[in-house]
Amino acid sequence: MKLGLGCGALGDARLDERQAAALVDAALRVGVKVFDTARSYGESEGRLGRFLHQRAVTISTKGGYGVEPVREWTGAAITAGIERARHELGVDRLGLFHLHSCPLEVLQRPDLLEALESAKRQGLVERIGYAGDGAALEWAVECGRFDAFEASWSVFDQANGPVLLRAKAQGKFVLAKRPLGGAPWRGLPSDAAGAEYLRRMQAMAIDVAMPWEELAARFAAHAPEVDVILVGTTRAENLERIALAVEKGPLPAGLDGLIRAAFRREGTKWTAQI
Numbered sequence: 288m289k290l291g292l293g294c295g296a297l298g299d300a301r302l303d304e305r306q307a308a309a310l311v312d313a314a315l316r317v318g319v320k321v322f323d324t325a326r327s328y329g330e331s332e333g334r335l336g337r338f339l340h341q342r343a344v345t346i347s348t349k350g351g352y353g354v355e356p357v358r359e360w361t362g363a364a365i366t367a368g369i370e371r372a373r374h375e376l377g378v379d380r381l382g383l384f385h386l387h388s389c390p391l392e393v394l395q396r397p398d399l400l401e402a403l404e405s406a407k408r409q410g411l412v413e414r415i416g417y418a419g420d421g422a423a424l425e426w427a428v429e430c431g432r433f434d435a436f437e438a439s440w441s442v443f444d445q446a447n448g449p450v451l452l453r454a455k456a457q458g459k460f461v462l463a464k465r466p467l468g469g470a471p472w473r474g475l476p477s478d479a480a481g482a483e484y485l486r487r488m489q490a491m492a493i494d495v496a497m498p499w500e501e502l503a504a505r506f507a508a509h510a511p512e513v514d515v516i517l518v519g520t521t522r523a524e525n526l527e528r529i530a531l532a533v534e535k536g537p538l539p540a541g542l543d544g545l546i547r548a549a550f551r552r553e554g555t556k557w558t559a560q561i
């Protein structure tokens with residue numbers, strides 16, 4: 288199944304416990320097997336722990352910070368973050384733990400990777416990953432020590448494409464964050480990345496002969512660059528529509544090529560949004 292649930296919104300104030308549970312149920316109903324969360328997503332980890340207890344799914348989480356009083360972005364913070372996430376998610380072994388978007392100079396600190404690898408050797412984490420973009424992602428892929436990567440990938444954010452293809456060629460697991468580009472066709476960007484994607488959508492001027500949500504979902508999900516897309520939503524019906532779109536399969540080759548050419552036309556100035 289190419290569709291995963293981005294659980295950034297699962298822990299925010301817009302969803303109460305019942306609504307959050309209904310969203311996770313809807314995801315399970317449409318066949319979602321990957322749920323993506325993080326230390327910084329509020330109630331998200333705790334809710335996934337309660338709703339997905341004993342389910343045969345992969346929960347991907349992230350850290351490096353937020354385990355006071357341990358100093359963030361140290362080996363000790365990784366070890367404590369993994370312990371904390373195991374407790375929140377109610378599992379002995381985490382499916383996937385990423386360093387959460389730290390910059391290159393932090394990523395290169397030897398104690399972080401050593402702490403991750405030690406947790407993997409002890410069986411506390413199945414796969415270790417880096418969630419991030421650009422130069423840090425390049426370094427993470429080239430160092431060969433990570434099992435998985437989570438990076439921006441969508442119609443409106445293709446800059447990570449070459450490095451993601453290299454990761455895939457090494458047999459790594461690749462998750463696409465922001466796969467709809469925050470749905471800019473709605474004209475309601477909720478953050479700076481969303482506003483940037485809206486500008487890009489206007490500049491790319493793609494003549495769409497299908498609903499935007501279908502185009503965006505099929506492009507992102509079936510790209511050779513990624514294994515699974517992490518769609519962020521607060522609404523079960525939106526997730527269900529994305530699932531139906533993904534099931535339709537890849538876009539016709541001509542349309543896929545047109546989308547890639549429209550992005551390339553803008554050269555290198557459109558960098559990946561973190």
Ligand SMILES: NC(=O)c1ccc[n+]([C@@H]2O[C@H](COP(=O)([O-])OP(=O)(O)OC[C@H]3O[C@@H](n4cnc5c(N)ncnc54)[C@H](OP(=O)(O)O)[C@@H]3O)[C@@H](O)[C@H]2O)c1
Pocket residue numbers: 292293294295296323324349387388418419437463464465466467468469470473477500517518519520521522524525526528529561
């Ligand atoms: N640094 C990092 O590690 C990082 C950064 C960003 C994101 N992420 C991961 O990626 C996930 C997704 O990111 P994201 O939420 O920013 O981007 P996204 O999935 O590209 O876009 C989410 C937006 O699309 C809307 N949407 C979803 N389905 C729709 C549909 N069928 N029709 C119209 N609009 C639809 C959602 O609104 P509704 O709620 O109204 O559906 C939401 O506003 C996050 O939850 C997180 O897991 C990781």
